[in-house]
Amino acid sequence: QVQLVQSGSEVKKSGASVKVSCKASGYIFTNYDINWVRQAPGQGLEWMGWIAADSGRTDYAQNFEGRVTLTTQRSTTTAYMELKNLKSDDTAIYYCARGWRVKWFDVWGQGTQVTVS
Amino acid sequence: QSALTQPASVSGSPGQSITISCSGSGSDFGGSNSVSWYQQHPGIAPKLIISDVYNRPSGVSSRFSGSKSGNTASLTISGLQTEDEAHYYCASSVTTSLVIFGGGTRLTVL
Numbered sequence: 001q002v003q004l005v006q007s008g009s010e011v012k013k014s015g016a017s018v019k020v021s022c023k024a025s026g027y028i029f030t031n032y033d034i035n036w037v038r039q040a041p042g043q044g045l046e047w048m049g050w051i052a053a054d055s056g057r058t059d060y061a062q063n064f065e066g067r068v069t070l071t072t073q074r075s076t077t078t079a080y081m082e083l084k085n086l087k088s089d090d091t092a093i094y095y096c097a098r099g100w101r102v103k104w105f106d107v108w109g110q111g112t113q114v115t116v117s
Numbered sequence: 118q119s120a121l122t123q124p125a126s127v128s129g130s131p132g133q134s135i136t137i138s139c140s141g142s143g144s145d146f147g148g149s150n151s152v153s154w155y156q157q158h159p160g161i162a163p164k165l166i167i168s169d170v171y172n173r174p175s176g177v178s179s180r181f182s183g184s185k186s187g188n189t190a191s192l193t194i195s196g197l198q199t200e201d202e203a204h205y206y207c208a209s210s211v212t213t214s215l216v217i218f219g220g221g222t223r224l225t226v227l
Contacts (some may be wrong), residue, residue, distance in 0.1 A: 035216075037163075037218075044120065044206060044218055044219070044220050044221040045155070045163065045206050045208075045218040045221070046218065047208075047216035047217075047218060049214075050213075059213045059214040060214065061214070061215070061216070062214075062215075095162055095163070097163075101210075101213055102151070102210040102213055102216050103151045103153070103168065103169065103210050104151075104153040104165055104168035104169070104210075105153070105155075105163075105165060105208075106165045106168070106174060108162035108163055108164070109162065110162055111162055
């Protein structure tokens with residue numbers, strides 16, 4: 001079945017970086033994009049950016065420009081999200097989600113808890 | 118860019134219908150129909166229930182329907198069931214570098 005499986009929880013100190021992986025299976029990886037969305041404790045959803053799995057094209061939300069880097073490894077059908085210079089308010093669950101040119105997000109990973117202390 | 122405006126909470130009884138609104142400025146919707154809705158149960162990843170304003174993905178109950186008029190999109194759930202109790206989020210894909218989510222609405226089925 002179509003699924004996205006993310007890497008496990010992370011605990012980081014302020015100023016550090018975190019890299020979260022998202023392994024795709026059950027579909028043709030390059031036919032879709034991978035988006036990243038985060039959710040702070042008790043809060044709503046915040047879109048971070050997307051990467052086209054075929055071309056590697058990226059677009060980032062203004063709030064994260066310069067601090068986030070999205071990449072993919074087509075050989076392993078895995079997407080990655082690296083967030084640098086972590087701050088305490090980056091503490092959140094980070095989701096990857098399959099989509100098409102940000103129009104919708106139809107398959108979601110299980111989420112990765114990132115805690116910044 | 119501010120979040121789209123949703124009511125913080127709505128409630129209804131089993132069998133009833135409810136509507137959740139999602140409002141923004143004209144620029145929030147970018148003049149396009151790229152509005153989607155997501156259902157999120159506690160501790161679980163969101164689930165797409167409506168895409169492109171009114172399209173239902175395969176497997177989503179026909180009790181869920183979407184619409185848009187001017188700067189307000191709406192999600193209607195008919196024949197409320199207890200399992201519909203969840204948070205609901207709208208999202209507008211303004212451009213390929215701007216996606217705005219609503220603040221979320223908590224639905225309680227009494």
